Amino acid sequence: MSAVRAIAGFGRTVTDLAVTEAFYRDGLGFARVAPPEPVPAAQAEAMGLAGPDATQLRMRLGEQVVTFLAVDPPGAPYPDNPVATDPYFQHLAIPVRDMAAAMARLGRLGPTPISRGGPQALPATSGGVTAYKFRDPDGHPLELIVFPDGPPAERWRNAPGLFLGIDHSAITVTDLDAALAFLTGPLGLTEAQRGLNQGPEQARLDGLDDPLVDVIALEPQAPAPHVELLHYRRPASRRPSRAPFGPDDRASTRFVFTVAEPARLARDLAAAGLAARAAADGSAAYAVGPDGHGFLFLRVD
Numbered sequence: 001m002s003a004v005r006a007i008a009g010f011g012r013t014v015t016d017l018a019v020t021e022a023f024y025r026d027g028l029g030f031a032r033v034a035p036p037e038p039v040p041a042a043q044a045e046a047m048g049l050a051g052p053d054a055t056q057l058r059m060r061l062g063e064q065v066v067t068f069l070a071v072d073p074p075g076a077p078y079p080d081n082p083v084a085t086d087p088y089f090q091h092l093a094i095p096v097r098d099m100a101a102a103m104a105r106l107g108r109l110g111p112t113p114i115s116r117g118g119p120q121a122l123p124a125t126s127g128g129v130t131a132y133k134f135r136d137p138d139g140h141p142l143e144l145i146v147f148p149d150g151p152p153a154e155r156w157r158n159a160p161g162l163f164l165g166i167d168h169s170a171i172t173v174t175d176l177d178a179a180l181a182f183l184t185g186p187l188g189l190t191e192a193q194r195g196l197n198q199g200p201e202q203a204r205l206d207g208l209d210d211p212l213v214d215v216i217a218l219e220p221q222a223p224a225p226h227v228e229l230l231h232y233r234r235p236a237s238r239r240p241s242r243a244p245f246g247p248d249d250r251a252s253t254r255f256v257f258t259v260a261e262p263a264r265l266a267r268d269l270a271a272a273g274l275a276a277r278a279a280a281d282g283s284a285a286y287a288v289g290p291d292g293h294g295f296l297f298l299r300v301d
Contacts (some may be wrong), residue, residue: 003188004257005300006222009065010092010169010251011254013247014138017057017070018267023086023137024059027109028094029163033058033065042279043296046286047247049227058230061094062165064225067256075248078139084206084230085237087291088245089172090253091141095156095164099130099146102162106144114141120205126197131205136249168217168256170228171293174241175213178290179229186268187257189218189227208235220257225256242292
């Protein structure tokens, strides 16, 4: 089995690359890595984008890279009235040095809030972080977060700027056992931390009434950034258990993992009954997790 080495970045499908660039640059401190460019052929093949015209824009925040994808003709729009329990929910968590200053900069762009009543200070039983969730122009969720102490705070202590990087990406899952079997089995991630969050602060943070949510951190061989699972025991998801979105649809966000043998991993995942395919040259593969989340695998020596 070809286990994941590290999270190399993240991908998001968007409507307009110029609008996206302005939002992430002006509101969150991202910087362009390169001008918009065609998606590399092997990655387009693995993701099934051979037909549409696909253009990508890579942007960096600290050491982490997000690749924004625009497709013509476009796929499905982001669904109306999304909530945190939707199985296609996937946020990027951005640690910040000063929440008030970060909110002031972000607020000039008027993003759609998820959280109710601004940033929320969670109790120690829920990690003690201060966090705020909101959406980008396409509806993709994001989170600003301040770590009070411990290893997460130490990890970001020397990062420059106001917006420090991407600490993790959290996905909502409807079947926790299936998600853990996928991520810790064929992908080889390890469980680093587990909690059960609830209470009024969590409700305001998630924009939900009386949530009870398992929060599980999973790490690849390189521990940062990492994957976080959100499993809502309540309220139940109102959507189908499997998100019906592909890479060309605008609700799609992808983990980008490095592995030694993408083609071998795709074969193993397909043999386990998951949707997976590899590019002909073996340098890239794409798979769909149990709840429909996307995973792009790139070869690394």
